[in-house]
Amino acid sequence: MSGLITRKQGQEPVDRPTPKSFHVNGIRYSNAAAKFWPSLIDEVAEDFPDCTTVELSAPATGRLDRSLLFPVIALEEGIHALQGANIHDVMNDALAELELLGPPAAVRIRLLAADKELLSTELPLDCIDSETFPHLVVWPLEWAGLPPTVWNNEDLAGCFTGEDRRRGIIYEMAFGLTNTHRKEGLYRRTLSVTHTVTMLA
DSSP states (O other): OOSTTTOOTTOOOOOOOOOSOEEETTEEEOSHHHHHHHHHHHHHHHHOTTOOEEEEEEEEOSOOOGGGGOHHHHHHHHHHHHTTSOHHHHHHHHHHHHHHHOSOOOOEEEEEETTEEEEEEEOOTTTOOTTTHHHHHHHHHHHTTOOGGGTTSSEEEEEEEEEETTTTEEEEEEEEEEEEEEETTEEEEEEEEEEEEEEOO
8 A cells, every 4th residue: 555545546656665564463464454554654654744543434334353354265265155156147146236235435534633633535445445444454453462252342442563674663553443333234433543653773
């Protein structure tokens, strides 16, 4: 991810240094969802140095669980389930669902400096949307050691420390997650993150 916050839909991303991997609790992560977090904080620190809190929110219908950490497995299971299916019927079902539900909603970001709002905007849909958002939200929960049994509570909080060892950067992040019920089966999921970035000597 690069130039996510201020980039408009369809614009070319800004060329920025990004982490090759992210270490948390001594474990190395190199998947895009895990690296999203240090990349986001890097961008905020560079473009909005006064920012103290990053808030991301999107509508949600599904529950959070550990399977969201491994989207490749879910994709393989989906492909396996489709083997032998009539492709025409699958396409018709997908189009009917899209017509009924509409396209994925945008993820909204707010940047705050204490109580002052620095920015409030929607992130480009070609980078992140309400369907990919849960795959990002579950990583801080996992890293903070919160058991999956509480991931769908109305309110929860945690913290973790991560490292970009190649660039010598330590990220300390604390977060709060709220799952606000809107109507039957529909929630608004909001993740607020405060951060401290330290360069190693």
